[in-house]
Amino acid sequence: MSPLIEIEELRSEKGPIILIDARAGADARQRYDAGHLEGAQFADLDKDLALLPQDAANGGRHPLPPIENFAKKLGGWGITPDSHVVVYDDKAAAFGGARLWWMLRAIGHKKVQVLNGGLKAAVDAGLPLSTEPYAISAVAPYPVPANFAGTVDIEETGKAAKERHKMVIDVRETPRYLGQMEPIDLIAGHIPGAENLPYTLNLDEKGKYKSPEELEAAYTKLLGDVKPDDVIVHCGSGVTACHTLLGMEYAGIKGPKMYVGSWSEWSRRDLPIATDQK
Structure with a gap:
């Protein structure tokens, strides 16, 4: 599907x-x-x-x-x-x-x-x-596994950003990535070693996702020889990162993981911060 x-x-x-x-x-x-x-x-x-x-x-x-x-x-x-x-x-x-x-x-x-x-x-x-609220009959709690799959923590993200065969992708707007502005979190910048691919580039002029072929071309150009399983995606707080993870799956690229804490966690932990264009 x-x-x-x-x-x-x-x-x-x-x-x-x-x-x-x-x-x-x-x-x-x-x-x-x-x-x-x-x-x-x-x-x-x-x-x-x-x-x-x-x-x-x-x-x-x-x-x-x-x-x-x-x-x-x-x-x-x-x-x-x-x-x-x-x-x-x-x-x-x-x-x-x-x-x-x-x-x-x-x-x-x-x-x-x-x-x-x-x-x-x-x-x-x-x-x-x-304008009418809608609800259907509730059922039993969903039979969930022990944890959400496909997540990584702050330590694994920091290590991956330093390794050549792995990649961390920051999907925030480029001015935030470069530390030129930060409207939400306390400090501007990005995780050292992280690449920038704003999630807005997933969309066409009508606000819909680009075709799978266009998305695949953009993602594979960035990833190079990095395998999807070695890719970590993050944003400001683990929400818009999902937009790119969806885009990747739509393009047939499966396996990237999400750093849920994202910049909002990293920037509050007294860790190294970069403002250069990688």
Whole structure:
């Protein structure tokens, strides 16, 4: 199953779908209440897809929730291992959309897709919006493994950034990577040795993912002879990194891991910081 689903495919889907609106921000619930895709349930990035509050120096700004909490939340949404889940947000999957996709994949769920182009593409295509909250019958907690798969910690990330046969990719905007600005975290810059490939480069001018061929060309140019299993992706807090991990899977590149703590953790640990263009 492709990690992305197009509007036309969503419209023509015959089987049951569990639709999740995963918009982010302090007013995300209000935006959902003001208009969401018909039949969509609401996922709160900060409460459902992360553990808050926390010490960002130990886990970053959006650490993963305890896996048993996530299992209960999935059950509350009516999700079982056989469910076909479709997720969207209003930032072309850059916030909660790709994060929930990645979390489900990290517990082994197979049938999960992100709506390509998100809410804007749906509205442009004439899909109806609703102001009514939607919930389906809850089921038992999802049978999760012991841990989320495909993650690495701060120590492994720091080591990988120094090794020639491994690669750490920072998907934040280039001015943040270069230390020219930092609107969220305390210190600007990047992990020494990390490469920069902004997640926005995954998208075309319409706010949809580029074709698998275009994405593969961009990723393989950067990776060179580094194997996908030796790639670590991070961002500011482990959210937009999922956008690139989704793009990589869409391009057929499987195996890269995520450093969840990301820059929000690294920059608070009195570790080396670079501001040069690698």
